[in-house]
Amino acid sequence: MEQIINYIPEILLLLFLIITFLQSSLEKVFNWAGNLSWLKGHFKDTPLQNLVSFLLVTLLLMEFAAGLVCLLGVLQLAVTGDHTIAFYGAIVSSLTFLMLLFGQRIAKDYEGAKTIVIYFIPAVFLVYLLQP
Numbered sequence: 001m002e003q004i005i006n007y008i009p010e011i012l013l014l015l016f017l018i019i020t021f022l023q024s025s026l027e028k029v030f031n032w033a034g035n036l037s038w039l040k041g042h043f044k045d046t047p048l049q050n051l052v053s054f055l056l057v058t059l060l061l062m063e064f065a066a067g068l069v070c071l072l073g074v075l076q077l078a079v080t081g082d083h084t085i086a087f088y089g090a091i092v093s094s095l096t097f098l099m100l101l102f103g104q105r106i107a108k109d110y111e112g113a114k115t116i117v118i119y120f121i122p123a124v125f126l127v128y129l130l131q132p
Contacts, residue, residue: 004078007081010130011077011078013122014086016122021064021067021093025064039056042109046107062099069088069089070089070092072085073085073089073090087127087130094127097120
């Protein structure tokens with residue numbers, strides 16, 4: 001219990017990332033066709049237009065990995081007080097947000113890019129809090 005008390009901000013940020021990425025990855029799995037169709041339209045007339053399927057798989061795997069590693073990080077923090085796995089979860093999460101930001105910028109969806117930045121800030125802050 002003491003480990004949980006000592007790491008409340010980190011655990012709350014990890015829970016934020018877990019919810020964000022596990023929900024998003026599961027939504028991609030259960031609505032694959034809808035996501036793929038929307039993204040093909042979103043990236044039409046961009047250099048990524050022929051890579052949408054590959055990039056969606058890559059993003060799905062990154063989101064799932066980010067959520068899973070953050071979940072394992074919460075468990076490790078709560079049980080042992082070690083934050084190594086949580087640190088890697090924060091890094092994978094930050095990299096995933098950068099991938100999303102890159103896509104939004106390429107698609108010239110500047111409003112969508114602003115939204116990604118709002119998610120990116122807590123992820124980078126978590127990297128800062130957890131750095132060895």
